[in-house]
Amino acid sequence: MxxxxxxxxxxxxxxxxxxxxxxxxxxxxxxxxxxxxxxxxxxxxxxxxxxxxxxxxxxxxxxxxxxxxxxxxxxxxxxxxxxxxxxxxxxxxxxxxxxxxxxxxxxxxxxxxxxxxxxxxxxxxxxxxxxxxxxxxxxxxxxxxxxxxxxxxxxxxxxxxxxxxxxxxxxxxxxxxxxxxxxxxxxxxxxxxxxxxxxxxxxxxxxxxxxxxxxxxxxxxxxxxxxxxxxxxxxxxxxxxxxxxxxxxxxxxxxxxxxxxxxxxxxxxxxxxxxxxVISGETEAEAREKYRVLLDIVDPLTALGMLNRQFGDVFTPEMLDEPVPAEGPAEGTSYSVARESVKRAREKSWTLRQLCQRVGLGQHxxxxxxxxxxxxxxxxxxxxxxxxxxxxxxxxxxxxxxxxxxxxxxxxxxxxxxxxxxxxxxxxxxxxxxxx
Ligand SMILES: Cc1cc2nc3c(=O)[nH]c(=O)nc-3n(C[C@H](O)[C@H](O)[C@H](O)COP(=O)(O)O)c2cc1C
Missing domain, CATH: 3.20.20.30 (Luciferase-like domain)
Incomplete structure (x- = not known):
C-alpha cells in the first residue's frame, strides 16, 4: 500500500x-x-x-x-x-x-x-x-x-x-x-x-x-x-x-x-x-487576487513592530518606501526565518513596505x-x-x-x-x- x-x-x-x-x-x-x-x-x-x-x-x-x-x-x-x-x-x-x-x-x-x-x-x-x-x-x-x-x-x-x-x-x-x-x-x-x-x-x-x-x-x-x-x-x-x-x-x-x-x-x-x-484559486488570476487582498490588509505599523521585535529598533515608518537597507539588520537576530526574509527582500530589491507585506502574511x-x-x-x-x-x-x-x-x-x-x-x-x- x-x-x-x-x-x-x-x-x-x-x-x-x-x-x-x-x-x-x-x-x-x-x-x-x-x-x-x-x-x-x-x-x-x-x-x-x-x-x-x-x-x-x-x-x-x-x-x-x-x-x-x-x-x-x-x-x-x-x-x-x-x-x-x-x-x-x-x-x-x-x-x-x-x-x-x-x-x-x-x-x-x-x-x-x-x-x-x-x-x-x-x-x-x-x-x-x-x-x-x-x-x-x-x-x-x-x-x-x-x-x-x-x-x-x-x-x-x-x-x-x-x-x-x-x-x-x-x-x-x-x-x-x-x-x-x-x-x-x-x-x-x-x-x-x-x-x-x-x-x-x-x-x-x-x-x-x-x-x-x-x-x-x-x-x-x-x-x-x-x-x-x-x-x-x-x-x-x-x-x-x-x-x-x-x-x-x-x-x-x-x-x-x-x-x-x-x-x-x-x-x-x-x-x-x-x-x-497555501493561497490557491481555480485559476492563477483568482489565486493572485486572494494574495493581493491579503497583502493589502497588512498593517505596515504592525509588520514593522514584528521586524523591530526581531531586529531591535531599526525600522521606522519614514523608511517604508525606501529599499530595505543593504547593511545591518539581517545579522542582528537569532531568528533565522527573519534573517532569510530580509536577505530575500534585498535580493529582490523590495521596499521596506513590500517586505512588511510579506512578513505580515507569514514567513513560512x-x-x-x-x-x-x-x-x-x-x-x-x-x-x-x-x-x-x-x-x-x-x-x-x-x-x-x-x-x-x-x-x-x-x-x-x-x-x-x-x-x-x-x-x-x-x-x-x-x-x-x-x-x-
Ligand atoms: C516551527 C516552530 C514552532 C514553534 N512554536 C512555538 C510555540 O508555539 N511556543 C513557544 O514557546 N515556542 C515555539 N517555538 C520555539 C521553540 O520551542 C524554541 O524555543 C525556539 O525555537 C528556540 O530553540 P531552538 O534554537 O532549539 O530552535 C517554535 C519553534 C519552531 C521552529
Missing part, C-alpha cells in the same frame, strides 16, 4: 496573517470565541486532518516600536490552548488535539496530568508540543528577570520529559480493574511510584490518572538548534519545522531521522511535518497558485522524501482552512496520497506510529 501523507491544521487566533482580523471574511473578535475553534476543528475533521495544532506563549509579544504598533497587534488576546482542547474533544471524534506547553515554566506533574486528562477526555487524541520558550518576557512572568540559557532550558526539558514519561508509565496497561465482585478497583502490582530525583525535579508519583488510551500522549517538538534536534531525536513522534525550500526540508528530515537513530530509535518513528501556507513556506499546482507542489515534497506530511498554516480562518479542505484535500486523495477515511481510533494510530 502506498504511504500517505499526514496533515495538521496549525491554529493561531484567526490566522497566521498578522492582520487577519481585518480580513473582510473574518470575525475580528473570534480569537477569544470557543465557537470559532469548534468550527475550525470540524472543518479539519471534515478534511480528515490528523490533528489541529495550537502554538502558545506565556507572555504578550507586541512591542511599541514604532509607536502605535503594539495597539494594532492582535496576537496578545488569545486563549490557553489546554482550555480549548477539551471543548474541541466534545465537538469532534477523530481529529488529534495538540497543544503547546512550556517545560521551562511548568512542573512535570502538572503537564503529565493535564495531557493525561486530555487523552482520556478525547479517547486517545491528545498531543503535546514541547517547547522550552524563548523570550525574556515569559521569564518576567515567572519570577525571573532573564530567561535561563538555552543549554539550561534544554537540560530541564530533557529531565522534564523523562519524568513525565515515568508518570504516564506509572499505571500499567490493565491496572484499573474496577471489579465490583471482588471490590478491587486497581491492581496494586501494576501501579508504581516514580521516585524521580534529579537536578531539576523530585517527583514521587504515581500519577492521579490511570494509563491513557494512547499509552502516552503524542509528543511534538519544534526547536531547531542542536539541543532542540537532540530533544526531538530522543522523544518526538512529530517534528514541526519551517524549512523554506524542498532541499532544506529533505536535509532536515534526514537529520531528524539520524538523531532518532542516535538515541536508539528508528528513523520511521519520527515524522517531519513542515509548515506550509508559501504556495500561491492554482489548486492543481498547489497539490502538485505538496505531492512533490512528499514523494521526494522532504516530509511525512504538512502542518497547514492558514492565512486567515475559517476561510483559508476551508479552501484547503475543499480544494487541496480532494486533489491529494485523487493522487492516492491522502486518506479517504480515518484508519485508526487514536491519533497515534492515524499517524501510523507503532504501538508503544
Amino acid at each position: 502506498q504511504k500517505t501523507l499526514k496533515l495538521g491544521a496549525s491554529i493561531r487566533g484567526v490566522g497566521y496573517h498578522v492582520s487577519a482580523w481585518r480580513h473582510p471574511d473574518v470575525d475580528p473578535r473570534a480569537a477569544e470565541k470557543i465557537g470559532h475553534y469548534a468550527e475550525l476543528a470540524r472543518i479539519a475533521e471534515a478534511g480528515l486532518f490528523d490533528m489541529v495544532f495550537f502554538a502558545d506563549a506565556l507572555a504578550t509579544r507586541a512591542i511599541d516600536s514604532p509607536l502605535g504598533a503594539a495597539a494594532r497587534y492582535p496576537g496578545d488576546a488569545i486563549l490557553d490552548p489546554l482550555m480549548i482542547l477539551p471543548a474541541l474533544a466534545m465537538e469532534t471524534r477523530h481529529v488529534g488535539l495538540v497543544a503547546t506547553s512550556s517545560t521551562t515554566y511548568h512542573e512535570p506533574y502538572h503537564i503529565a496530568r493535564r495531557f493525561a486528562a486530555l487523552d482520556h477526555i478525547s479517547g486517545g487524541r491528545a498531543g503535546w508540543n514541547v517547547v522550552t520558550s524563548f523570550s525574556n518576557r515569559e521569564a518576567a512572568n515567572f519570577n525571573r528577570a532573564e530567561q535561563l540559557s538555552k543549554p539550561e532550558r534544554y537540560a530541564r526539558a530533557t529531565e522534564f520529559l523523562e519524568t513525565a514519561i515515568g508518570l504516564w508509565d506509572s499505571w500499567e496497561e490493565g491496572a484499573l480493574v474496577a471489579d465490583r465482585q471482588s471490590g478491587l478497583f486497581f491492581d496494586p502490582s501494576k501501579v508504581h511510584a516514580v521516585n524521580h530525583v534529579g537536578p531539576h525535579f523530585q517527583v514521587a508519583g504515581p500519577l492521579t490518572s490511570s494509563r491513557v488510551p494512547q499509552g502516552r500522549p503524542l509528543i511534538v517538538q519544534a526547536g531547531a538548534s542542536e539541543e532542540g534536534l537532540d530533544l526531538a531525536g530522543r522523544y518526538a513522534d512529530v517534528v514541526y519545522s519551517i524549512p523554506r525550500s524542498i532541499e532544506a526540508a529533505i536535509a532536515n528530515r534526514r537529520e531528524l531521522q539520524a538523531r532518532a537513530v542516535k538515541f536508539g530509535r528508528t528513523g520511521d518513528q519520527i515524522l517531519s511535518m513542515p509548515g506550509v501556507q 513556506f508559501q504556495i500561491v497558485g492554482t489548486h492543481d499546482r498547489a497539490a502538485e507542489v505538496l505531492a512533490e515534497w512528499f514523494t521526494s522524501g522532504a516530509c511525512d506530511g504538512f502542518n497547514v498554516l492558514p492565512s486567515h480562518t475559517p476561510g483559508n482552512l476551508a479552501d484547503f479542505v475543499e480544494h487541496i484535500v480532494p486533489r491529494l486523495q485523487q493522487r492516492g496520497l491522502f486518506r479517504t477515511a480515518y484508519e485508526g481510533a487514536t491519533l497515534r494510530e492515524n499517524l501510523g506510529l507503532a504501538p508503544l
Whole structure:
C-alpha cells in the first residue's frame, strides 16, 4: 500500500496573517470565541486532518516600536490552548488535539496530568508540543528577570520529559480493574511510584490518572538548534519545522531521522511535518487576487513592530518606501526565518513596505497558485522524501482552512496520497506510529 501523507491544521487566533482580523471574511473578535475553534476543528475533521495544532506563549509579544504598533497587534488576546482542547474533544471524534506547553515554566506533574486528562477526555487524541520558550518576557512572568540559557532550558526539558514519561508509565496497561465482585478497583502490582530525583525535579508519583488510551500522549517538538534536534531525536513522534525550500526540508528530515537513530530509535518513528501556507484559486488570476487582498490588509505599523521585535529598533515608518537597507539588520537576530526574509527582500530589491507585506502574511513556506499546482507542489515534497506530511498554516480562518479542505484535500486523495477515511481510533494510530 502506498504511504500517505499526514496533515495538521496549525491554529493561531484567526490566522497566521498578522492582520487577519481585518480580513473582510473574518470575525475580528473570534480569537477569544470557543465557537470559532469548534468550527475550525470540524472543518479539519471534515478534511480528515490528523490533528489541529495550537502554538502558545506565556507572555504578550507586541512591542511599541514604532509607536502605535503594539495597539494594532492582535496576537496578545488569545486563549490557553489546554482550555480549548477539551471543548474541541466534545465537538469532534477523530481529529488529534495538540497543544503547546512550556517545560521551562511548568512542573512535570502538572503537564503529565493535564495531557493525561486530555487523552482520556478525547479517547486517545491528545498531543503535546514541547517547547522550552524563548523570550525574556515569559521569564518576567515567572519570577525571573532573564530567561535561563538555552543549554539550561534544554537540560530541564530533557529531565522534564523523562519524568513525565515515568508518570504516564506509572499505571500499567490493565491496572484499573474496577471489579465490583471482588471490590478491587486497581491492581496494586501494576501501579508504581516514580521516585524521580534529579537536578531539576523530585517527583514521587504515581500519577492521579490511570494509563491513557494512547499509552502516552503524542509528543511534538519544534526547536531547531542542536539541543532542540537532540530533544526531538530522543522523544518526538512529530517534528514541526519551517524549512523554506524542498532541499532544506529533505536535509532536515534526514537529520531528524539520524538523531532518532542516535538515541536508539528508528528513523520511521519520527515524522517531519513542515509548515506550509497555501493561497490557491481555480485559476492563477483568482489565486493572485486572494494574495493581493491579503497583502493589502497588512498593517505596515504592525509588520514593522514584528521586524523591530526581531531586529531591535531599526525600522521606522519614514523608511517604508525606501529599499530595505543593504547593511545591518539581517545579522542582528537569532531568528533565522527573519534573517532569510530580509536577505530575500534585498535580493529582490523590495521596499521596506513590500517586505512588511510579506512578513505580515507569514514567513513560512508559501504556495500561491492554482489548486492543481498547489497539490502538485505538496505531492512533490512528499514523494521526494522532504516530509511525512504538512502542518497547514492558514492565512486567515475559517476561510483559508476551508479552501484547503475543499480544494487541496480532494486533489491529494485523487493522487492516492491522502486518506479517504480515518484508519485508526487514536491519533497515534492515524499517524501510523507503532504501538508503544
Ligand atoms: C516551527 C516552530 C514552532 C514553534 N512554536 C512555538 C510555540 O508555539 N511556543 C513557544 O514557546 N515556542 C515555539 N517555538 C520555539 C521553540 O520551542 C524554541 O524555543 C525556539 O525555537 C528556540 O530553540 P531552538 O534554537 O532549539 O530552535 C517554535 C519553534 C519552531 C521552529
